[in-house]
Amino acid sequence: MRIAFGMAALVLGGAVAARGAGLADGWRAIAGYQPEVARKIFAQVQAAGQPATAREARLGEAVAMLVTQPVSDAQTEAAREKFAALADEGRDDVALAARFYLGRIAQHHLSRPNPAAAAREFRALIEQQPASRWAQAAISRLALLEVYALQLDEPPAERIARAEKLLAWAQQPAARSELHLVVAGAIFHYRLPAQQALPHLLAAEREGNLELITRADTYVQIAELSRAAGNVAQARTFYEKLLREFPRDQRHYLVRQRLMELDGKQPAVASPAPTP
Incomplete structure (x- = not known):
């Protein structure tokens, strides 16, 4: 649940579309752990029939569905279908956010996680719009998959090296900091020479945002x-x-x-x- 609430704060941090008070109220309701209230607000915005705000309201409704308790597989699938439709409609911020959530569902919300599907969504997002905040937020998530979930038959050092290569895509300080910490944590986790973590820790500290x-x-x-x-x-x-x-x-x-x-x-x- 923390992931969805955190992403609500990310949406509130910058406009997704031309929005009215109702949209902002909906996102604040999610960030305030009131997904049922958020769903009602987003439904009202959609009923108003304004195209400029309706798509973001559809996004908000799908996010709220992921955290409305109790969460069932059917509810998660319904949210996934909403995100998939939005992601296929374009490359604006709403579509990018929807693709991010498709990755998060595959990574965390399914009863049987699908790391490969999550990685595909995150890679597509990073390659389509690397400078977007959604792509930047996806980088450390993809790195975690590379290190701990994908191609586990390969030595840890090789998986960590793939995660390090994602630094080429990290344009925002927060993305770079998170990625450096993922790599450092993986070095400790797999008991590789600890001194290999030092440059990454120093880089994360320099970037700030910790x-x-x-x-x-x-x-x-x-x-x-x-x-x-x-x-x-x-x-x-x-x-x-x-x-x-x-x-x-x-x-x-x-x-x-x-x-x-x-x-x-x-x-x-x-x-x-x-x-x-």
């Missing part, structure tokens, strides 16, 4: 890997960033020990594995 918990974890990961690589200045920078920006983080004791160690004031403390 949620609070993710940013704190990223600081610690960068600091620990930098310390292990002998880059004392970089390790100190990120340990101190954690102390300064997250004064109540439970890792303060460990971080202060690390800083004392870097100053030569106490013996080394055993290193925990970086948090994936």
